[in-house]
Amino acid sequence: MVPMGPRSLFEKIWDPHVVRDLGDGSSLIATDRIFLHERTGSVALKSLAEASRPVLDPSRVFCTMDHIVDTTPGRGDSTRMPGGSAFILETRSAAEAAGIRVFDVRDPLQGIVHVISPELGLVLPGTTVVCPDSHTCTQGAMGAFAWGIGSTEAEHALATGTLRVKRPRTMRISVEGRLAPGVTAKDLALHILARQGAAGGRGCAVEYAGGAVRALDMEARMTLCNMATEFAAMTALIAPDETTFSYLRGRRYAPQGALFERAMVVWRSLASDPGARFDHEIVLDAGEVSPMVTWGTSPQHAVAIDACVPQGGASGTTPEAHARALQYMGLEVGQSLIGLPVTGAFIGSCTNSRLSDLRRAATILRGRKVAHGVRALCVPGSMSVKRAAEAEGLDKVFIEAGFEWRESGCSLCFFAGGESFGPRERVVSSTNRNFESRQGPETRTHIASPETVAASALTGCITDPRDFATGEG
Amino acid sequence: MEPMRRITAVAAPLLRDNIDTDAIIPSREMKTVSKTGLASGLFAGWRYTAIGGREPDPGFVLNQAPYAGARILLGGANFGCGSSREHAVWALREYGFRVIIAPSFAPIFEGNCVRNGLAPVRLSVETVAELASRIVLDPQAHRLTVDVEQGVVYAAPSSQHPFELDGESRAMLLEGLDAIDLTLKHRADIDAFFASDRVARPWIYPDAAAMDRPL
Numbered sequence: 067m068v069p070m071g072p073r074s075l076f077e078k079i080w081d082p083h084v085v086r087d088l089g090d091g092s093s094l095i096a097t098d099r100i101f102l103h104e105r106t107g108s109v110a111l112k113s114l115a116e117a118s119r120p121v122l123d124p125s126r127v128f129c130t131m132d133h134i135v136d137t138t139p140g141r142g143d144s145t146r147m148p149g150g151s152a153f154i155l156e157t158r159s160a161a162e163a164a165g166i167r168v169f170d171v172r173d174p175l176q177g178i179v180h181v182i183s184p185e186l187g188l189v190l191p192g193t194t195v196v197c198p199d200s201h202t203c204t205q206g207a208m209g210a211f212a213w214g215i216g217s218t219e220a221e222h223a224l225a226t227g228t229l230r231v232k233r234p235r236t237m238r239i240s241v242e243g244r245l246a247p248g249v250t251a252k253d254l255a256l257h258i259l260a261r262q263g264a265a266g267g268r269g270c271a272v273e274y275a276g277g278a279v280r281a282l283d284m285e286a287r288m289t290l291c292n293m294a295t296e297f298a299a300m301t302a303l304i305a306p307d308e309t310t311f312s313y314l315r316g317r318r319y320a321p322q323g324a325l326f327e328r329a330m331v332v333w334r335s336l337a338s339d340p341g342a343r344f345d346h347e348i349v350l351d352a353g354e355v356s357p358m359v360t361w362g363t364s365p366q367h368a369v370a371i372d373a374c375v376p377q378g379g380a381s382g383t384t385p386e387a388h389a390r391a392l393q394y395m396g397l398e399v400g401q402s403l404i405g406l407p408v409t410g411a412f413i414g415s416c417t418n419s420r421l422s423d424l425r426r427a428a429t430i431l432r433g434r435k436v437a438h439g440v441r442a443l444c445v446p447g448s449m450s451v452k453r454a455a456e457a458e459g460l461d462k463v464f465i466e467a468g469f470e471w472r473e474s475g476c477s478l479c480f481f482a483g484g485e486s487f488g489p490r491e492r493v494v495s496s497t498n499r500n501f502e503s504r505q506g507p508e509t510r511t512h513i514a515s516p517e518t519v520a521a522s523a524l525t526g527c528i529t530d531p532r533d534f535a536t537g538e539g
Numbered sequence: 540m541e542p543m544r545r546i547t548a549v550a551a552p553l554l555r556d557n558i559d560t561d562a563i564i565p566s567r568e569m570k571t572v573s574k575t576g577l578a579s580g581l582f583a584g585w586r587y588t589a590i591g592g593r594e595p596d597p598g599f600v601l602n603q604a605p606y607a608g609a610r611i612l613l614g615g616a617n618f619g620c621g622s623s624r625e626h627a628v629w630a631l632r633e634y635g636f637r638v639i640i641a642p643s644f645a646p647i648f649e650g651n652c653v654r655n656g657l658a659p660v661r662l663s664v665e666t667v668a669e670l671a672s673r674i675v676l677d678p679q680a681h682r683l684t685v686d687v688e689q690g691v692v693y694a695a696p697s698s699q700h701p702f703e704l705d706g707e708s709r710a711m712l713l714e715g716l717d718a719i720d721l722t723l724k725h726r727a728d729i730d731a732f733f734a735s736d737r738v739a740r741p742w743i744y745p746d747a748a749a750m751d752r753p754l
């Protein structure tokens with residue numbers, strides 16, 4: 067065997083998953099986990115069944131109902147989206163026929179796919195994970211190679227247990243130093259996007275490294291990796307460490323006992339070797355990151371919350387696109403973002419709907435009231451998050467502040483065709499995308515951290531969450 | 540799948556950067572669990588005067604007479620970014636597009652294109668702009684020829700622009716191949732891989748009994 071030089075984390079996952087080299091830099095890569103949801107997974111399952119192709123190994127395929135499912139309390143199969151229940155019913159029957167475990171509408175483990183898969187211990191370090199959903203990169207936080215695919219590729223993975231993948235280029239983003247108090251992983255993600263531009267990670271497997279990343283807890287790492295797709299990266303990943311292992315230990319579907327210890331031996335080797343080569347290397351100073359908010363219609367249109375709407379766009383934004391974004395958002399160059407009136411506040415989505423997100427938002431909301439005229443919602447990312455939050459009384463904090471407290475799902479992260487915030491309504495949102503009409507026709511979305519959303523809901527305008535600092539860090 | 544070798548057709552310019560999949564097919568237009576019935580929702584937010592309506596907005600390029608029947612679309616950089624929804628490609632295909640020419644594509648979208656007989660052709664920003672202005676200025680020059688086999692876009696005898704496609708994408712487009720069939724030719728390799736992996740990494744293979752234990 068050829069002696070191997072120093073390898074990156076990515077290479078250490080890629081290499082053992084190569085079933086066959088297809089030439090041209092492509093390989094047939096074994097997929098350890100396939101996740102499906104009712105919006106795109108239903109199509110894949112249906113067309114596979116129509117072609118009479120069986121699922122190769124249904125025991126490693128998992129399906130949830132998150133995108134279209136209603137999130138109002140007491141929900142069933144009917145949806146706000148006209149015709150939406152067809153997705154639920156067809157997904158259920160196709161998944162059951164294929165022998166796939168479904169986290170169904172009333173399942174106590176249901177939730178947003180990228181929230182439940184790490185939470186249930188389904189995603190393990192060193193695994194390959196695919197899902198017909200662009201935010202699959204979230205799961206790279208576990209030290210996995212996890213990427214979003216199309217429905218046709220999902221059919222391929224289901225039928226063959228593999229995918230034809232062109233080996234991506236690699237990028238390492240090392241974030242050194244420490245994030246300042248009141249600055250979160252979400253702010254770091256937006257800072258990186260603003261710096262790199264919407265195409266700045268094109269097709270790369272991005273490894274997040276450095277002291278500031280290692281200091282993040284697992285949920286914050288997921289938030290950071292979640293937004294890698296917003297700068298066109300294929301995926302993001304973070305080397306597994308003690309934080310990862312202690313998060314994983316005892317999770318429902320994680321290996322237990324001796325098997326866990328055996329796996330750990332392999333998992334501990336999953337770090338980039340000193341001298342590993344990357345196609346791109348970027349080093350950032352965490353100390354430069356402030357609470358961030360977006361002003362435009364691309365996640366790269368992000369600035370420090372106390373900045374003004376900038377003159378030029380982010381990198382790669384043409385003057386025409388810049389003008390169009392301003393027009394859509396109803397903003398002018400030089401306008402202050404702080405103080406901009408909002409009528410909607412949304413805490414949820416696979417970016418920021420986990421227990422730690424809800425706790426931090428609740429710290430700001432406790433004992434206070436949402437401003438008059440603001441419609442505020444909190445949608446826990448999974449039913450497990452919801453139960454855990456209720457056990458701590460967080461639901462009461464949200465409800466007493468004037469938030470709606472929902473069942474888990476994607477909800478108003480995107481407009482499915484039913485519920486929306488309304489045209490030209492300005493919403494501050496803990497989600498990941500502020501595209502035109504993302505949260506409803508003509509709705510204006512400002513992306514920010516859950517604490518910024520909470521603070522802004524209280525004042526009725528975009529607000530620096532540090533104004534509500536509690537001294538708890 | 541229909542092979543895509545060479546096409547000569549009307550090209551429509553839509554040179555916005557970062558045209559995302561929500562713009563290509565808004566989620567409200569994806570009403571069924573199906574790959575069809577999507578063409579009328581293509582670019583719905585831009586194409587019609589009102590949300591959810593069907594009255595053509597005369598300002599939108601595809602509603603303008605010279606571009607009727609366009610089969611080639613010229614787009615801006617980072618075409619197809621945003622959600623991974625393959626419906627974007629299905630909608631473009633069902634509308635009739637066979638080629639998208641742009642300076643760059645979002646990776647998931649680009650992969651979806653070749654799997655559905657839609658050729659993603661990358662040309663430089665300058666070339667795309669030049670082709671677009673040629674089209675806008677001269678109604679006679681609306682037609683382009685895209686030859687996937689040769690890897691060339693022809694606008695005129697004096698205007699030839701080579702492009703690159705990786706071998707696999709090219710083969711899939713040219714032969715109209717289904718990737719699953721292609722891969723299942725390696726079934727023996729796949730079975731051998733999983734047989735030895737079960738021994739090497741048993742923790743990857745779930746234990747059904749443990750999974751269904753009560754909450």
Ligand code: SF4
Pocket residue numbers: 132133178179180199201414415416417475476479480497498
């Ligand atoms: S929460 Fe939003 S971004 Fe995440 S999977 Fe759902 S729709 Fe996509």
